Every structure is written in structure tokens, then in C-alpha cells.
Amino acid sequence: MDDGKTTEPKAKWWSRPTPGRSTRTAPQEPSPVEDAMPPADAPAVSETPQDAPHETPAPEPAPAGPPSPEPLAPSVQAPELPAPAPQAARPLHEPDQYSTPPYGGPGPWAPAPPVQRPTPAHGTPVPPPYAGTNGSGMTLPPAPAPVFQAPHPQPHAQPPSPQWLQYDPWGAPRQPLITQPGPPLGPDGRRRSRRGPVLIGALLLALVAGGIGGGIGAYIERNGGLTAVELPQDERNGGGRAPDSVAGIAASALPSVVTLHVSGTTESGTGTGFVLDDRGHILTNNHVVAPAGSSGDITVTFSGGETASAEIIGTDSGYDLAVVKVSGVSGLKPLPLGNSDNVQVGDPVVAIGAPFDLSNTVTSGIISAKDRPITAGGEKGDGSDISYVDALQTDAPINPGNSGGPLVDTDAHVIGINSAIRAADSGSTTEGGQAGSIGLGFAIPINQGKRVAEELINTGKATHPVIGVSLDMKYTGDGAKVGAEGADGKSSVTEGGPGEKAGIRPGDVITEVDGRRVHSGEELIVKIRSHRPGDRLKLTLTRGGKDLSMTLTLGSATGT
Numbered sequence: 436m437d438d439g440k441t442t443e444p445k446a447k448w449w450s451r452p453t454p455g456r457s458t459r460t461a462p463q464e465p466s467p468v469e470d471a472m473p474p475a476d477a478p479a480v481s482e483t484p485q486d487a488p489h490e491t492p493a494p495e496p497a498p499a500g501p502p503s504p505e506p507l508a509p510s511v512q513a514p515e516l517p518a519p520a521p522q523a524a525r526p527l528h529e530p531d532q533y534s535t536p537p538y539g540g541p542g543p544w545a546p547a548p549p550v551q552r553p554t555p556a557h558g559t560p561v562p563p564p565y566a567g568t569n570g571s572g573m574t575l576p577p578a579p580a581p582v583f584q585a586p587h588p589q590p591h592a593q594p595p596s597p598q599w600l601q602y603d604p605w606g607a608p609r610q611p612l613i614t615q616p617g618p619p620l621g622p623d624g625r626r627r628s629r630r631g632p633v634l635i636g637a638l639l640l641a642l643v644a645g646g647i648g649g650g651i652g653a654y655i656e657r658n659g660g661l662t663a664v665e666l667p668q669d670e671r672n673g674g675g676r677a678p679d680s681v682a683g684i685a686a687s688a689l690p691s692v693v694t695l696h697v698s699g700t701t702e703s704g705t706g707t708g709f710v711l712d713d714r715g716h717i718l719t720n721n722h723v724v725a726p727a728g729s730s731g732d733i734t735v736t737f738s739g740g741e742t743a744s745a746e747i748i749g750t751d752s753g754y755d756l757a758v759v760k761v762s763g764v765s766g767l768k769p770l771p772l773g774n775s776d777n778v779q780v781g782d783p784v785v786a787i788g789a790p791f792d793l794s795n796t797v798t799s800g801i802i803s804a805k806d807r808p809i810t811a812g813g814e815k816g817d818g819s820d821i822s823y824v825d826a827l828q829t830d831a832p833i834n835p836g837n838s839g840g841p842l843v844d845t846d847a848h849v850i851g852i853n854s855a856i857r858a859a860d861s862g863s864t865t866e867g868g869q870a871g872s873i874g875l876g877f878a879i880p881i882n883q884g885k886r887v888a889e890e891l892i893n894t895g896k897a898t899h900p901v902i903g904v905s906l907d908m909k910y911t912g913d914g915a916k917v918g919a920e921g922a923d924g925k926s927s928v929t930e931g932g933p934g935e936k937a938g939i940r941p942g943d944v945i946t947e948v949d950g951r952r953v954h955s956g957e958e959l960i961v962k963i964r965s966h967r968p969g970d971r972l973k974l975t976l977t978r979g980g981k982d983l984s985m986t987l988t989l990g991s992a993t994g995t
Contacts, residue, residue: 679845684785685797687847689738691770692840693717694789695745695759697724699731707788707840708735708759709770709849711888715761718888719839720854721750721822722812724757735761738795749891753899753964753994755811755822755854756884758891770841773848775880778802778827786831786853786876788840800831800874806951808961809877811855823957825965826877827851833876842878851878883965900968900989903932904939906956914944914977915959937987940978947975963989 658664676682691710695717697703706723710716717735724747727733733745743761750757782802790796807828812820829842833853842851855877858870890897905927910916917934918927919941927941928934939945946953948962949972966972968991975984 678847681785681797681799684843684845684847685787688770688785688787688841688843689795689797690768692738692787692795694736694792694794695719695723695839696734696736697727697731699726699728702726705789705792705836706838707836707853709839709841710767711758711892712769713767715764715767716748716888716892717745717759717761718852718884719757719759720852721752721755721757723839724750724759733759735759736794749895749897751887751891751897751994752812752820753822754879754883754887754897755824756852756879756887756891756897758888770843771846771848772881772885773844773846773850775827775850775882778805778844778850778880780804783845784829784831784850785843786829786833786837786840787843788833788837788853790832790834790836792836796837798832800829800876802827803830803875804828806965807877808958809855810957810961822854823961823964824854824877824879825883825961826854827880829876829878830874831876832872832874834872835870837876849881851881852884853878880965886967897994898968898991899994900963900966900970901932901992902934902937902939902963902972902987903929903990904934906959908956910944910956912944913954914946915953915956917941917943917945933987933990937974937985938983939974939976939985939987942978943983944977945974946977946982949973950975 676686678684678687688709693708693710695706695708697706704723704726706719708717708719708723711718724733727747733747734742735745736742741764743764745759745761748758748760780802783799784802785797785799787795787797805827807826809824809826811822811824827842827850829851831842833856837853838855840853841849842853844850853876856870856872857875857877859873887897905918905921907916907918917939921927921929928939945959948959951962953959953962963972966989968989970989971986972989973984973986975982977983
């Protein structure tokens with residue numbers, strides 16, 4: 436029915452078309468709400484010239500997307516206006532060659548659109564439709580393209596492509612156009628877990644890091660760090676040593692100790708000696724210089740390395756002592772002599788020598804025992820080279836080459852001459868080997884050595900104390916037995932000798948000397964030679980089962 440108002444279509448809001456939507460007629464003047472765009476999924480609003488409201492049909496369900504806002508309020512009736520003079524209809528905006536919908540603010544009675552959907556410029560490439568997800572990883576089918584409806588035909592205007600209406604970068608729960616491909620789906624439609632490869636990669640990284648760290652740690656441990664190592668050191672001056680310490684004793688005695696190198700026609704050897712006086716006399720053992728014989732050479736090397744030739748002054752095989760002399764040597768330092776009678780068991784001692792030709796060797800120990808009767812030598816077979824020594828026993832290491840060297844006390848005074856050792860095994864002597872120390876060393880007491888040295892320097896020979904009897908060396912009983920007869924069938928008791936004068940008879944067994952027990956013939960000789968000729972001795976003996984005591988004065992005999 437025609438009510439006198441124009442029936443030309445009026446411009447509507449730009450929105451997604453809804454089926455069953457009605458139109459209205461309005462005056463030709465522009466309306467303030469013509470530029471507004473209602474929400475895409477809001478119900479359409481129609482107006483009639485009458486004041487009575489007209490309900491719009493129910494909207495069709497929109498494609499999958501965000502929840503639609505509340506429905507718009509009922510349609511608002513437009514007031515009736517007088518009909519204007521007929522004129523040509525004029526669009527709100529100038530025709531747009533790009534067919535771009537006009538933008539405008541919504542009227543005060545229209546709700547704001549929930550989503551602003553910008554339209555790309557003409558000519559912008561748009562990707563094809565894509566499938567979204569429902570927020571839990573499940574793929575949704577592409578939404579159907581909405582049908583574009585223009586409000587009224589415009590000159591040179593073309594409807595937009597349907598794919599532009601499908602481009603919705605804000606439409607949840609669809610994914611953005613540019614995204615990284617996800618992991619492949621498993622047979623059950625779920626995504627495959629990346630936990631396994633991640634754990635393997637982490638394990639490999641840990642192994643590599645551990646190997647590198649272990650290598651660096653080993654390098655640091657082997658080389659002491661990554662930088663140069665400088666070790667701390669005590670900068671204090673060592674200073675001197677106490678005179679009674681081993682170092683102090685050695686420093687005092689070493690300048691007076693010498694090494695002897697002896698060579699003869701058939702053999703040679705090395706030994707030790709020490710300076711007796713500033714005239715060049717040196718005391719040593721007889722078995723050290725014996726290889727030289729009457730035409731051999733003896734070279735003396737001092738502690739500082741100086742050398743000099745030496746000659747033999749005198750020897751005595753019974754005491755195993757000898758004196759040699761160097762000439763043309765100045766600055767000699769004699770080694771002071773002590774008193775061996777004052778030595779006590781347990782006193783500390785120091786031995787100095789050249790064991791196995793190692794000059795200036797110092798060892799230390801204690802006095803282990805006194806008055807040890809020892810015999811040495813006997814290589815000649817007739818007993819003329821046997822030495823009888825009432826020795827000092829020490830545990831200071833003494834080895835071949837120490838022979839003739841000094842055994843000194845804490846005052847660096849000589850108390851003995853190192854002469855012999857007790858070896859545990861002598862099986863190597865046939866191969867030319869020499870036994871080493873087992874802590875059983877023996878030294879001639881310096882009191883005996885002093886007397887013999889003085890005699891050798893003064894006369895070239897030494898005297899031996901004697902009692903004038905011949906002993907039965909095959910006797911196995913306790914004590915020293917006087918033989919039944921002497922050499923060449925003569926009496927075992929020398930006529931007019933000290934023993935005959937004291938009352939000793941053949942067959943008597945001597946058991947004590949000055950109250951000390953005697954167990955063998957060798958021990959009796961050692962006890963006698965520890966005295967000087969002319970000394971008086973008190974003897975205890977057994978005769979026919981009876982004990983007898985007597986006193987005698989020692990005689991003298993020239994030693995060899």
C-alpha cells in the first residue's frame with residue numbers, strides 16, 4: 436500500500452545478511468545511524484512507517500566463532516516526517532571503485548559491534564580458506580562463506596569476494612594464518628609426544644658435557660692447574676746445627692777424614708783413615724794397606740777433594756792397625772782422640788767413611804756393647820795374620836770401605852776405629868762379592884789404637900802383652916786351657932816367663948781375668964791384648980777340680 440512515501444530502498448547497516456530479514460522505508464535525508472555496522476551475528480532490525488513495532492524473524496545460526504552478544508533491543512519506530520519534494524536519491528558516500536563498505540560510528544541506540552573486521556586493500560593477496568581448531572587440538576571444518584548482499588546497487592561497484600569475508604584474524608578458536616606446523620598425529624588422533632627426543636637430547640648433552648668436564652679436570656689434576664705452578668717454600672735461613680747433633684758432629688769431623696786408594700801387584704782396595712797430627716800421620720787398618728805390600732801405591736783423598744801420595748810408617752796385624760804419612764800437605768786438621776774406657780752402652784755415636792768407595796759417608800747409631808772379643812783375618816793359615824780385638828760393638832751401619840774410619844762421640848772425638856762387621860751370609864765371597872752391614876759393627880777401642888799408633892810412629896813396630904803360655908785352641912770346654920806341650924815338643928809354659936813365675940802349670944784351665952769370665956782361648960788372648968805390657972792381672976783357674984787364684988805381670992813381645 437502506498438502511503439505517499441518513497442519506496443526506494445534506503446541504505447542499511449553493513450552486516451552479514453540474515454535470511455528472512457525485512458526492510459523499511461525512511462525519509463531521503465541521511466540518518467545518523469546509516470554508517471554504523473552492527474555485530475555480525477546480531478538479529479536484523481526493520482522499521483515501518485507505523486508506530487507499532489514489528490518483530491524481526493529469528494536469526495539463522497552463525498558459523499562457528501566467538502559467542503554472539505546479547506540480542507539487540509526491539510526495533511525502534513521512526514517518526515513520521517512530511518514528505519519532501521521529489522529529488523534524486525543521493526548515496527551517503529561517494530561511489531568507491533574498490534567497493535569498500537563505508538565506515539561510520541554506530542548510533543546512540545545501537546550496541547557496539549563485538550569485532551572490528553578490517554577489509555584488506557584492493558589487490559592484497561589473501562590465503563585460501565583454512566580450518567581452525569576448537570582450542571583442544573581438534574580440527575574444525577572450514578566455515579561456509581557468507582553470502583554478500585549489497586544494500587542497493589551503486590554505479591561501478593562490485594560485490595566483494597567471498598574469501599574476504601572468511602578472513603578473520605581475531606576469530607577464536609581459529610589459528611593464525613602464519614604458524615609453525617605441529618607434531619604429527621598418532622593413530623588415535625592425538626599428537627605424538629616430543630618428550631622422548633627431548634630426553635634423549637638432554638642425555639646426550641649431559642654425556643658430552645660430562646666428558647668435557649672430566650677431560651678438563653684430568654688435565655688440571657695432571658698439570659696442577661691451567662696456569663704455571665709456583666710452590667711455597669720456607670725462606671728462613673737454615674742456620675747452623677747444634678754441635679752435638681749428627682750434622683754438627685759430621686761438620687766438625689769430616690775435614691779430618693780421608694779416603695785411601697791402595698793398589699799392589701796382585702790386588703787393590705779402598706779404605707778410610709783419619710789425621711792424627713799436623714805432620715801428616717794418618718791412622719787406618721792393617722788390612723786396608725796390606726794389598727800395597729812393599730812396592731804398592733797409596734793415594735790419600737781429603738774431604739775437600741785434594742789428593743796426595745802416602746807411605747807406610749808401620750803396621751801390626753795382631754791389632755789390625757797401620758800408620759801412613761803424607762808429605763807436602765799443609766792445613767791438616769787432626770781429629771781429637773777420646774777415651775774409650777769412659778764409653779757406656781747406649782751412647783750415641785757417628786761413623787764416617789767411604790763404604791764401597793762412597794767418600795764422606797756419615798752414619799749414626801749407638802754403642803751396642805763393650806769388650807766384644809773378636810778375631811779377624813787368618814787368610815795365611817798359620818795364624819800370623821789373625822787380629823784379636825776387645826771391640827766396641829755398634830749398630831751404626833758399617834760396610835766394606837768404612838774400615839779404618841773413625842767412630843766418634845757427640846763431642847766429635849774418636850772413641851774407636853771401625854774394623855769389622857758380622858755378615859749374615861758369606862756365600863758370595865767366592866765370586867768376589869762383599870757382604871753388607873746387618874747392624875753388627877765392631878771398632879777397635881781408641882785407647883788401644885793410641886798406644887799402637889804411638890809405637891808404630893816412634894819405632895815402626897808395636898809391642899804385645901803376653902803371659903808366656905801356649906793354649907790348646909782345640910779345647911771345647913768352658914775356659915782357656917793351657918796346652919800339654921808347646922811347639923817343637925817344648926813345655927807349654929815358657930821357662931822364666933810371667934806364667935811360670937805366677938805358678939801356672941800345663942793343663943790348667945783359666946776361667947777369669949780381673950773378675951771377668953773367659954770362655955775360650957781366643958777370648959783370653961783378646962783380654963790380655965787389651966792391656967799394656969807391664970800391667971798386673973788377677974787370674975782365676977781350675978786345677979784337678981780345685982779353683983785357684985794368682986796374680987801375674989804381663990810381659991812384652993814384638994808384634995808383626
